[in-house]
Amino acid sequence: xxxYFDLIDQTFDFPTEEFDVKEGTLSFNNVPIMELIEKYGTPxxxxxxxxxxxxxxxxxxxxxxxxxxxxxxxDYIYTYCTKSxxxxxxIKETLKxxxxxxxxxxxxxxxxxxxxxxxxxxxxxxxxxxxxxxxxYKKAIVDLIKMGFHNCIPIVDNxxxxxxxxEHLDRVVNVGIRVAADEEPDFGMYTSRLGIRYxxxxxxxxxxxxxxxxxxxxxxxxxxxxxxxxxxxxWTELNKFIYKYTELKALTPDIDSVDIGGGFPIKYSxxxxxxxxxxxxxxxxxxxxxxxxxxxxxxxxxxxxGSYTVGESGAIIYSVLDEKLQNDKxxxxxxxxxxxxxxxxxxxxxxxxxxxxINNWNNRFKQVHLGGITxxxxxxxNSEAHSANIYLPAFDKKDEKQYIGMFxxxxxxxxxxxxxxxxxxxxxxxxxxxxxxxxxxNHKYEIFKEQTSSEKMLDILGY
Numbered sequence: 001x002x003x004y005f006d007l008i009d010q011t012f013d014f015p016t017e018e019f020d021v022k023e024g025t026l027s028f029n030n031v032p033i034m035e036l037i038e039k040y041g042t043p044x045x046x047x048x049x050x051x052x053x054x055x056x057x058x059x060x061x062x063x064x065x066x067x068x069x070x071x072x073x074x075d076y077i078y079t080y081c082t083k084s085x086x087x088x089x090x091i092k093e094t095l096k097x098x099x100x101x102x103x104x105x106x107x108x109x110x111x112x113x114x115x116x117x118x119x120x121x122x123x124x125x126x127x128x129x130x131x132x133x134x135x136x137y138k139k140a141i142v143d144l145i146k147m148g149f150h151n152c153i154p155i156v157d158n159x160x161x162x163x164x165x166x167e168h169l170d171r172v173v174n175v176g177i178r179v180a181a182d183e184e185p186d187f188g189m190y191t192s193r194l195g196i197r198y199x200x201x202x203x204x205x206x207x208x209x210x211x212x213x214x215x216x217x218x219x220x221x222x223x224x225x226x227x228x229x230x231x232x233x234x235w236t237e238l239n240k241f242i243y244k245y246t247e248l249k250a251l252t253p254d255i256d257s258v259d260i261g262g263g264f265p266i267k268y269s270x271x272x273x274x275x276x277x278x279x280x281x282x283x284x285x286x287x288x289x290x291x292x293x294x295x296x297x298x299x300x301x302x303x304x305x306g307s308y309t310v311g312e313s314g315a316i317i318y319s320v321l322d323e324k325l326q327n328d329k330x331x332x333x334x335x336x337x338x339x340x341x342x343x344x345x346x347x348x349x350x351x352x353x354x355x356x357x358i359n360n361w362n363n364r365f366k367q368v369h370l371g372g373i374t375x376x377x378x379x380x381x382n383s384e385a386h387s388a389n390i391y392l393p394a395f396d397k398k399d400e401k402q403y404i405g406m407f408x409x410x411x412x413x414x415x416x417x418x419x420x421x422x423x424x425x426x427x428x429x430x431x432x433x434x435x436x437x438x439x440x441x442n443h444k445y446e447i448f449k450e451q452t453s454s455e456k457m458l459d460i461l462g463y
Contacts, residue, residue: 084306314410
């Protein structure tokens with residue numbers, strides 16, 4: 001291998017549908033990254049909106065194809081988990097694809113109201129209200145239902161929650177129940193803290209929902225923390241869940257849907273090989289087999305994809321400010337940003353993203369560590385999903401600049417880091433660019449936010 005391009009080309013099936021190299025520089029979804037750097041500088045956050053639609057349409061296609069092939073009597077409903085990214089441009093892009101919405105707090109309900117006021121949604125949209133619900137969240141759900149959102153479905157997370165809706169609503173309301181799934185054997189707890197215990201689900205329905213003419217049990221929901229994966233653990237939990245659905249369906253004709261949560265993985269390495277078509281087909285088959293065995297009508301299938309929806313649309317671009325050799329073999333590339341503040345999952349969960357050089361692909365490569373500019377020894381990135389080491393182009397810092405990109409960063413990072421607020425060592429949030437296509441299919445760019453100013457930080461801190 002002569003250079004960095006050879007390393008990537010021989011390690012992966014390269015180029016990919018998203019990444020290509022021309023004249024030694026990287027493009028992302030046919031967007032020439034060096035042109036953005038020259039125009040906007042670094043650090044720079046990117047949001048490529050068309051990728052969001054591509055992801056939604058792929059999931060809709062694979063589930064609908066599986067339903068048609070297996071003559072499954074039920075529909076597929078795509079729901080976006082808003083907590084993955086609350087930005088308006090993200091949610092508006094999901095809505096272009098007949099996606100429904102899932103909420104996690106009463107602040108989410110304010111977003112729903114804003115979208116309704118601006119005409120981006122109607123009150124026919126399905127709103128799944130998940131999570132533990134303090135008083136303000138329950139009140140916001142009640143307000144939404146009173147506004148005419150007849151497909152707003154509170155998914156009951158604890159037994160007492162249903163009493164609030166009984167007290168504050170005087171109309172027929174569709175409700176769901178979340179089943180507390182068993183966690184993986186190596187998890188710190190045996191059963192999820194979220195949802196109703198498996199053994200109490202039927203009792204909840206019989207004691208608090210069935211006797212009340214204002215309640216209709218519409219759906220059953222569960223979520224597997226490890227995501228939708230081809231493991232014995234996942235298939236065991238899915239089977240248990242569907243058996244519980246058949247048990248409830250025998251008690252009421254109202255229930256007609258199962259919400260299997262989120263968990264379609266995304267690419268965190270160029271060696272990614274997840275088979276979405278197979279998994280969608282297998283899920284449909286399991287649900288159909290269990291229902292057929294119990295002589296139960298098959299339900300509509302709902303998913304709540306968050307990271308899958310928005311993760312692959314995001315990227316962060318950095319400049320290498322300097323190279324430091326701290327001993328005989330450890331070379332550090334110091335970036336103009338921070339992994340702790342910009343990519344908190346890489347620090348808190350040792351989560352990996354796709355990391356690639358932007359330029360100098362024709363240079364020889366070398367093993368390096370990446371260091372952020374905070375004064376924290378934990379602010380580093382030194383391995384990838386497919387490798388215990390990082391390799392990047394060698395460069396002459398007197399005559400060359402080196403840029404790197406962290407890709408598929410679009411889910412959760414802004415929310416966890418507190419976008420627009422105070423960060424570790426007061427490292428500012430990067431400038432953010434939204435990339436879309438015009439009516440002719442050409443890329444267009446919009447500055448969503450400039451880099452966080454020192455004035456804003458000082459104001460937050462009370463200076």
